[in-house]
Amino acid sequence: MRKFFASVLEILEIAVVAIVAVFIIRSFLVQPFLVSGLSMIPTFSNGDYLLIDELTYHFRAPERGEVIVFRYPGDLSTYFIKRIIGLPNERVSFENGKIVIVSSSTPSGFSLDEKYLPQPFAPSENRAFKQLASDEYLVFGDNRSFSFDSRNWGPLKKDDIVGLVRLRLWPVNDFRAFAAPQY
Numbered sequence: 001m002r003k004f005f006a007s008v009l010e011i012l013e014i015a016v017v018a019i020v021a022v023f024i025i026r027s028f029l030v031q032p033f034l035v036s037g038l039s040m041i042p043t044f045s046n047g048d049y050l051l052i053d054e055l056t057y058h059f060r061a062p063e064r065g066e067v068i069v070f071r072y073p074g075d076l077s078t079y080f081i082k083r084i085i086g087l088p089n090e091r092v093s094f095e096n097g098k099i100v101i102v103s104s105s106t107p108s109g110f111s112l113d114e115k116y117l118p119q120p121f122a123p124s125e126n127r128a129f130k131q132l133a134s135d136e137y138l139v140f141g142d143n144r145s146f147s148f149d150s151r152n153w154g155p156l157k158k159d160d161i162v163g164l165v166r167l168r169l170w171p172v173n174d175f176r177a178f179a180a181p182q183y
Contacts, residue, residue: 031163033069033081039141039148040081043067043116049170050081052163062087062137062158064101065181067165070139070156079162082149085112086138088158092129116181117142135159 035048044050044067052069062068062084072078086092090103098111129150132138136155141147150156168176 031069032169033079033165035081038146039143040067040083041143041146043083043142044081044165044168047170048168048174050165051167051169053166054163056164057161062161062164068139069162069165071160071162072153073156073160074153076160080139080149081165082139082141082147083116084137085140085150086129086132086136086155088132088134088136090138091131092138114181117144129155137161 031052031054033050033052035044035046035050038046050069064084064087067081067083069079069081072080085099086101087103090101093100093102095111099114100109100111102109129138132155135158137158138150139156140149140151168174
């Protein structure tokens with residue numbers, strides 16, 4: 001009988017350690033995310049299962065081109081996935097069918113070469129966004145014609161960012177790690 005209780009106690013101990021480890025990993029390191037919608041096609045499709053890195057942005061700032069998961073500013077219980085286009089203290093505008101970034105390091109501005117888009121995005125109008133504050137980002141979906149993003153609701157605050165997309169786990173034949181594109 002004593003061996004039985006020792007075995008049960010050992011099993012409970014392993015279960016508690018496993019539960020605590022999963023809780024710590026899921027709360028502070030990585031989190032699963034299921035893509036819902038078509039705003040990130042062709043990079044991500046509806047039903048893709050991703051792993052989100054929640055730790056990186058505690059050590060460095062988000063970078064242009066990275067795909068992030070964040071709380072939608074209009075409803076913090078809803079999560080969105082988009083690509084970072086504008087960084088803090090920059091001015092982003094559409095000029096002659098291109099996205100133009102103006103910052104202190106590039107006062108004359110530069111245009112983004114977005115090779116990841118399914119087709120070149122050419123907005124019909126020239127449009128300037130307001131100057132981004134020191135804690136604001138501009139985020140767009142890759143499927144620009146069908147994306148509800150910063151063009152609709154404005155800049156994203158840094159505090160609303162949950163994490164950085166690192167891996168696509170599902171579908172299995174499309175397993176892949178992600179990094180920000182070079183502009």
